[in-house]
Amino acid sequence: MSRxxxxxxxxxxxxxxxxxxxTCGVGLVSGTSTWCGLxxxxxxxxxxxxxxxxxxxxxxxxxxxxxxxxxxxxFVLGGTVFALPVWYxxxxxxASARWLSAGFFDSLNYLGSGAFAGLVFWWLSIKVYGxxxx
Numbered sequence: 001m002s003r004x005x006x007x008x009x010x011x012x013x014x015x016x017x018x019x020x021x022x023t024c025g026v027g028l029v030s031g032t033s034t035w036c037g038l039x040x041x042x043x044x045x046x047x048x049x050x051x052x053x054x055x056x057x058x059x060x061x062x063x064x065x066x067x068x069x070x071x072x073x074x075f076v077l078g079g080t081v082f083a084l085p086v087w088y089x090x091x092x093x094x095a096s097a098r099w100l101s102a103g104f105f106d107s108l109n110y111l112g113s114g115a116f117a118g119l120v121f122w123w124l125s126i127k128v129y130g131x132x133x134x
Contacts (some may be wrong), residue, residue: 004061007124012053015079015117016045023108032057035043045113053117056082072075083111
């Protein structure tokens with residue numbers, strides 16, 4: 001149990017790092033004035049990401065184990081689904097000034113963090129610790 005919680009926390013942090021790095025790269029390549037403040041994202045987003053990974057991810061990992069879900073895309077989909085409420089609340093999609101100015105980058109950050117966290121958790125729990133880790 002403690003290993004699963006630890007893996008969820010590590011996956012949440014790595015998910016944030018990967019998503020914000022890709023968002024930053026996409027923004028810089030596309031010529032926008034994207035601000036790449038990865039340390040700030042980790043400070044502001046790290047604790048809530050770890051908390052939600054434990055609160056939502058731990059029961060999900062038990063459910064995944066019970067249902068026999070062990071494929072990478074299932075974990076990516078699960079992480080993305082769990083990131084949807086955060087994305088909806090923070091990106092204010094479809095009808096706000098925030099969405100018009102940064103909707104694409106917000107979507108990459110929030111949904112990408114969940115997707116990458118799911119992928120990292122799958123990799124750590126299935127590939128590193130073996131099929132019986134979950």
